[in-house]
Amino acid sequence: MKALFGELPEFFKNEEELRTIWSRPDTRRKLLQGLTEQGFGKDQLAEMQKICNAEKSDLFDVLAHVAYALPPLTREERAAKARVIITRNFSSKLQVFLGFVLSHYEAIVIEELDQAKLTPLLKLRYHDSIPDAVIDLEQSPGEIGHVFAGFQKYLYQQTAAA
Numbered sequence: 001m002k003a004l005f006g007e008l009p010e011f012f013k014n015e016e017e018l019r020t021i022w023s024r025p026d027t028r029r030k031l032l033q034g035l036t037e038q039g040f041g042k043d044q045l046a047e048m049q050k051i052c053n054a055e056k057s058d059l060f061d062v063l064a065h066v067a068y069a070l071p072p073l074t075r076e077e078r079a080a081k082a083r084v085i086i087t088r089n090f091s092s093k094l095q096v097f098l099g100f101v102l103s104h105y106e107a108i109v110i111e112e113l114d115q116a117k118l119t120p121l122l123k124l125r126y127h128d129s130i131p132d133a134v135i136d137l138e139q140s141p142g143e144i145g146h147v148f149a150g151f152q153k154y155l156y157q158q159t160a161a162a
Contacts (some may be wrong), residue, residue: 082154
């Protein structure tokens with residue numbers, strides 16, 4: 001944990017930058033790759049979750065706890081706050097799909113929010129049919145990808161419940 005604490009300033013300069021990086025699948029993946037290159041891969045981060053008593057929390061919370069002494073939220077708490085905002089910002093059909101994504105995030109952890117998981121999640125939700133997803137969500141595949149990446153900022157907003 002002490003080693004990670006010393007390395008974190010190389011990856012982000014403050015809490016706001018960490019939130020910004022973690023809110024997007026592409027920049028989050030780059031951060032995780034950088035941490036892995038520095039010797040903090042999945043196993044080490046999972047051990048850090050245990051040390052921080054944050055196994056039910058997002059890795060964001062572990063990093064924020066180590067770097068800024070922020071109390072970790074559980075994935076369920078993060079998802080609940082995001083759902084409030086999602087109901088105000090998305091159509092009912094997108095709300096249902098994003099709720100489905102959040103339920104997987106709560107159960108299966110951060111990998112479910114990686115952009116590479118979008119197609120498998122759509123297939124799971126729409127019985128292996130991307131065309132059905134496009135029809136139901138009334139969005140093009142590109143727009144669905146944008147929504148999937150974009151909604152994630154609501155999970156990491158400092159005032160997600162506001």
